[in-house]
Amino acid sequence: MSSTHAEVLARTADAVRSAGSVLRKRFGAVARHESREELMRALAANDEAVLEVLRPRLTQLRPDARWVEDELEGGALPPGEWWLVDPAEGNVNHLHGLPEWAVTATLVRENRPVLTAIHLPLTGETYTALAGGGAHLDGRALRVSETADLGLALVATSQARPDEDASIVRRIGSSVTAMLLDALVVRTSVPATLHLASVAAGRIDAFWQFAGARADLLPGALLVSEAGGRVTDADGRAWTPESDGFLASAPGVHAAAVAALTR
The missing domain is CATH 3.40.190.80 (D-Maltodextrin-Binding Protein; domain 2)
Structure with a gap:
């Protein structure tokens, strides 16, 4: 590989931050819709605006990785390496003027996540994780709670x-x-x-x-x-x-x- 996984993760994090700025600019008042069709068009418009920035950058990072086209699908992926992206995770919140939404990009190999970057444009926070390399929030190591009850x-x-x-x-x-x-x-x-x-x-x-x-x-x-x-x-x-x-x-x-x- 021409780049280490850590380098790919750093560049993936940069990519989701850049794409997130597009989604932030589109955020504001509640998007009114009178039908399911209108809602779906508004959701798709957010996705397309983000992907215009995100897709070429991730494709350049891993040219041989295939692209998961439908983020709502479940089940196993075919063998190989895939970019699994949600350009507007929490898209319905975004359209309703709620703050809980993000841009995510995950590199998956043989149905196991290799690395992930999750950016919250409203707070500027970026969560990252690398298989075997820990989980971080803006560079600070994360640890689950010690609650035992x-x-x-x-x-x-x-x-x-x-x-x-x-x-x-x-x-x-x-x-x-x-x-x-x-x-x-x-x-x-x-x-x-x-x-x-x-x-x-x-x-x-x-x-x-x-x-x-x-x-x-x-x-x-x-x-x-x-x-x-x-x-x-x-x-x-x-x-x-x-x-x-x-x-x-x-x-x-x-x-x-x-x-x-x-x-």
């Missing part, structure tokens, strides 16, 4: 996408009930990536989700694991992009979180 834990979940299958919706509802009974406080909001960044930073003790897109979960999975957390499916087994559940947590609350989610 789920009853003292702040936990979070997220809706993976609109129009989920009814069985998944019911599973989400029962899991929230279980966590409301067992944890201290439950947060429910989108997007997943920002919750996972908070798990990696020790601000939230656990995050779970059912179903979900690769672009929602792979960046945060790398952040949390490199910050010393545990990443599994909701049953406590090894997580892959094909799993139907996801759990990332501080080690001290993982077993109790699995017990709550599988009750």
Whole structure:
């Protein structure tokens, strides 16, 4: 390879920061829409504006890496190296004038994240992680919380996408009930990536989700694991992009979180 993974990560972080400035300029008043079609056009316009900056820079970095075209898709990727990008993670928040949104870029090889960069344009923060190299926020090493009692834990979940299958919706509802009974406080909001960044930073003790897109979960999975957390499916087994559940947590609350989610 012509560049080390650390060099690629540094340049990826620069790329998401540059692209994020485009999304920040587009942020402001609530974007009004009268139909699902109007909403989808507004979401796509944000994506396209960011990708115009981000895609050529990442393609130049790794010319042989293929590009995941639909950030909402789940499941395993074909063999090889891929750029997995969410140009406006939390896009619906952006259009509603809410601050929780980001630009993410993750290099995936053989369905394992190699490196990720997550930029929050409104705060200027950039989270990065490198497989085997730790997780950082603007260069400061991240570490998950030391909480060992789920009853003292702040936990979070997220809706993976609109129009989920009814069985998944019911599973989400029962899991929230279980966590409301067992944890201290439950947060429910989108997007997943920002919750996972908070798990990696020790601000939230656990995050779970059912179903979900690769672009929602792979960046945060790398952040949390490199910050010393545990990443599994909701049953406590090894997580892959094909799993139907996801759990990332501080080690001290993982077993109790699995017990709550599988009750």
